[in-house]
Amino acid sequence: MNIRQQKYKKHLLEGKSKYESALLAGYAKTTALAHTAQLDKRIGIDKVMERNGLTDSFLIEKHKKLLEAVKVIGYLHQYKKSEKGGIEKISPEEAVSNEFIEVPDFHSIAKGLELAYKLKGYLKDRLEHSGKIEGGESKFIIINNGKSNEQQSLIAKIRNHSTAIPE
Incomplete structure (x- = not known):
């Protein structure tokens, strides 16, 4: 186990989150966000937990x-x-x-x-989307199955200007 993995394990056992532990151990943000499961396997955190009764x-x-x-x-x-x-x-x-x-x-x-x-x-915990939208302005509208007149008129306006929202 290398020094960063040891630091990661130490911070985890202190109760910090996986993301926080990875950053404090010196890993890049991308590693802290996406690869903590691999780090856990490498340091054997599941074995440590079992040895301690968990x-x-x-x-x-x-x-x-x-x-x-x-x-x-x-x-x-x-x-x-x-x-x-x-x-x-x-x-x-x-x-x-x-x-x-x-x-x-x-x-x-x-x-x-x-x-x-x-x-x-x-x-x-979160859902992240990334990418580039080209071709002009894009609007996202979330409607909560309401039946009020205001919501119905908004839905009608959107349907008149877009083919993306089915009836």
Whole structure:
């Protein structure tokens, strides 16, 4: 393993991103953007992770727990049963309950799903396109399946001036 690969590995193990680690190790931006998977193979990062207990089965078990995450919350009462049998408003000091419930932790679940999709290759951090467009001005318009009159008239105008957008 050469010196740059050792630096790359050191920065990775410190918790930096692959891109950041590659730049800090002295690799070019193009290498940092496109070739970190090859660097990982060369330095054997998967073996280092396994030696430190981060095996595939361990990570899968942790990931399953993440997808079923719950959090415990208390809730506020605003009304209580009065002595006469009716309902009365509670003062702010009495509003906090000593009862707690478990609810799904949607933020943690969403992050877990995002990670799973990234690992499976269904979700990418970014999508880059490069190239040269010749022949005049080009416009890209993204329309969000809206049904408002304004959007429909915009779609009609675009269709009248372009054959690229089918009906």
